[in-house]
Amino acid sequence: MVNITALLSTLITANHILHYHNVLDAMGHVSVRNPDTNTTFFIALQLGPAVVSGPEDIGEYLVEDGSPVKGTMGGYAERYIHSEVLKRYPDVNAVVHSHAEDVLPYTVIETGLEPVYHMAGFLGSNVPNFDIETAYLPSDPRDMLVNSPRLGAALAQTLGTNKTYPTSPAHTTILQRGHGFVTVGTSVEQVVDYAYYATSNARVQTKALLLASAASKTGSGSGDGVKYLSKQERKDTSNMNAWIVFKPWKQWVKEVERSGRYVNDLGSTPTPTGSGG
Numbered sequence: 324m325v326n327i328t329a330l331l332s333t334l335i336t337a338n339h340i341l342h343y344h345n346v347l348d349a350m351g352h353v354s355v356r357n358p359d360t361n362t363t364f365f366i367a368l369q370l371g372p373a374v375v376s377g378p379e380d381i382g383e384y385l386v387e388d389g390s391p392v393k394g395t396m397g398g399y400a401e402r403y404i405h406s407e408v409l410k411r412y413p414d415v416n417a418v419v420h421s422h423a424e425d426v427l428p429y430t431v432i433e434t435g436l437e438p439v440y441h442m443a444g445f446l447g448s449n450v451p452n453f454d455i456e457t458a459y460l461p462s463d464p465r466d467m468l469v470n471s472p473r474l475g476a477a478l479a480q481t482l483g484t485n486k487t488y489p490t491s492p493a494h495t496t497i498l499q500r501g502h503g504f505v506t507v508g509t510s511v512e513q514v515v516d517y518a519y520y521a522t523s524n525a526r527v528q529t530k531a532l533l534l535a536s537a538a539s540k541t542g543s544g545s546g547d548g549v550k551y552l553s554k555q556e557r558k559d560t561s562n563m564n565a566w567i568v569f570k571p572w573k574q575w576v577k578e579v580e581r582s583g584r585y586v587n588d589l590g591s592t593p594t595p596t597g598s599g600g
């Protein structure tokens with residue numbers, strides 16, 4: 324039997340961590356599958372991540388179609404991102420959708436988001452860019468929101484199917500043109516780690532590209548001038564990231580608990596056991 328109170332406490336703290344580190348603004352959200360049912364998931368109601376503070380701030384929805392259950396009223400218009408990803412990939416248990424400014428430029432330029440350092444190998448061989456224009460019907464408003472099961476399914480498809488493990492996606496992370504990004508994991512802790520390091524990697528990549536561009540103008544560089552992780556480095560550092568995830572998680576929990584900026588009515592967030600490194 325899973326301790327749902329502990330899981331909801333972890334979800335509340337995940338909202339705070341992602342806000343504290345500027346991964347989520349007043350928008351953006353993080354969800355977790357209900358391990359007791361596997362057919363529902365938890366996600367905050369229509370609240371900014373910083374002010375999510377108790378179980379009354381969290382709704383429960385069907386994975387099947389994103390409809391509310393157990394008296395849940397309202398919720399995020401874009402919860403279909405979460406329902407459709409969780410439906411298509413049974414191995415995924417947690418999802419983050421973010422509008423992080425550091426990542427946004429990569430959604431509208433040709434240069435892809437590429438892992439430039441060892442904490443971002445999980446970005447894999449490439450980070451696909453979901454262009455919602457390809458999924459619109461003529462009658463759809465062009466508000467860029469993934470606010471229906473149909474648009475959510477189109478986004479989920481962009482994650483691809485893992486050839487070896489077809490219940491898993493081929494990619495951990497996708498961009499959304501002119502909107503943000505989505506990253507997925509097997510736990511709240513892992514998806515927070517992915518969201519944090521996808522955003523961090525974008526900042527580093529931007530600086531590297533700017534420096535390389537300046538160098539090429541002075542004749543000391545060529546091409547985009549940035550050496551990204553190799554295929555093998557992406558694979559091996561991704562494995563490393565998976566087992567070390569509890570080390571940053573422990574620090575992030577303490578940071579938000581001691582910051583005085585957030586309230587978690589469910590008390591101190593339990594720290595899962597893990598290797599930690």
Ligand SMILES: [Zn+2]
Pocket residue numbers: 350351401420421422502503
């Ligand atoms: Zn959004």
